[in-house]
Amino acid sequence: MKIIVTGGAGFIGSHTVVDLLENGFEPIIVDDFRNSKPFILDNLKKILNRDFKSYDIDCGDVDKLSVVFKKEKPDGIIHFAADKAVNESVNNPLKYYHNNITTLVNILKVVEKYPIKSFVFSSSCTVYGIPKNVPVSEKSPIQPAFSPYGFTKQVGEQLLKDFALTNPKTAISLLRYFNPIGAHPSGLIGELPLGVPNNLIPFITQTAIGIRKSLTVNGNDYETPDGTCIRDYIHVVDLASAHVLALKNSKRQNEPLVVNIGTGKGSSVLEVINSFEKVNGVKLNYSIGPRRDGDAPSVYADNSLVKKMLGWENKYNLDDALKHAWQWEKNLADQ
Numbered sequence: 001m002k003i004i005v006t007g008g009a010g011f012i013g014s015h016t017v018v019d020l021l022e023n024g025f026e027p028i029i030v031d032d033f034r035n036s037k038p039f040i041l042d043n044l045k046k047i048l049n050r051d052f053k054s055y056d057i058d059c060g061d062v063d064k065l066s067v068v069f070k071k072e073k074p075d076g077i078i079h080f081a082a083d084k085a086v087n088e089s090v091n092n093p094l095k096y097y098h099n100n101i102t103t104l105v106n107i108l109k110v111v112e113k114y115p116i117k118s119f120v121f122s123s124s125c126t127v128y129g130i131p132k133n134v135p136v137s138e139k140s141p142i143q144p145a146f147s148p149y150g151f152t153k154q155v156g157e158q159l160l161k162d163f164a165l166t167n168p169k170t171a172i173s174l175l176r177y178f179n180p181i182g183a184h185p186s187g188l189i190g191e192l193p194l195g196v197p198n199n200l201i202p203f204i205t206q207t208a209i210g211i212r213k214s215l216t217v218n219g220n221d222y223e224t225p226d227g228t229c230i231r232d233y234i235h236v237v238d239l240a241s242a243h244v245l246a247l248k249n250s251k252r253q254n255e256p257l258v259v260n261i262g263t264g265k266g267s268s269v270l271e272v273i274n275s276f277e278k279v280n281g282v283k284l285n286y287s288i289g290p291r292r293d294g295d296a297p298s299v300y301a302d303n304s305l306v307k308k309m310l311g312w313e314n315k316y317n318l319d320d321a322l323k324h325a326w327q328w329e330k331n332l333a334d335q
Helices: 011-022 039-048 062-072 086-091 093-113 148-166 200-209 236-248 269-280 304-310 318-333
Strands: 002-006 026-030 053-055 076-079 118-124 171-177 179-181 215-218 233-235 257-261 286-289
Touching (some): 002 011, 002 062, 053 062, 076 093, 076 236, 086 148, 093 148, 118 236, 148 171, 171 236, 200 215, 200 269, 233 236, 233 318, 236 257, 257 304
Parallel strands (some): 002 026, 026 053, 118 171, 171 257, 179 233, 215 286
């Protein structure tokens, strides 16, 4: 099966390309490298020891994407390409509405013209807003989004639910990620923030290697055991495997499959820092700062549904992810 992977050179996309090829699929990367670098494609070839197709285009360009669909005749699409920084979305909402919503609409226009069997959408636990109870299940209420980024994921899901009603031949899966971290065990691909990182783990690794002077922990007065925020950190390789399972188990129906992808276990910011120091033998320079607006005290997944529906299980733990992330950071320094 040929699978278009938008954002296939990105963090989650590149790891999913590996999993697709290892499971007999033929991934076709569509990425304009606005959030990645071309050397990722070279590193993918080193991991896989084989070539694959890629197109350097904006996946929101209907005409250019139509050419790819007409030529390749894909069976499915996994849509990763989007902007994903919560804080940036607050400061630049129009960028997020255009790149995350308008682009999705344009992709769906192409899919209507060139029908496919499966559409897997990269959603997020931010659709739940600030949850009132944890763990968060798929039945948890969709609260008002606390950022434009979260709102774009809510709108994206609704777009695909509406699309499913008029396009029942396309099986749609909405995967709600919690907090992807880590890197491929080879250390050849991983998270590649352009500029100052917005996520915890790359800020930790950049501080450890000396790119950043110190790490600021945003608040230690939350109602959690150590006062810092708790999140569900999932290894990116485990997350990638969920997309392949969604393709394998996709069923055509009027209602999309909606599942959480998380470990079901929460870890605090201080627990992550302590784990990083322990597994990598590195001391971090960090300090406690004020709370960050919009941060929920604790968010972690109820992952029972994805286990039942897709047979998915996470294979890696927090220590594994932090070890792999550090190896990736050290390799980046040698690029």
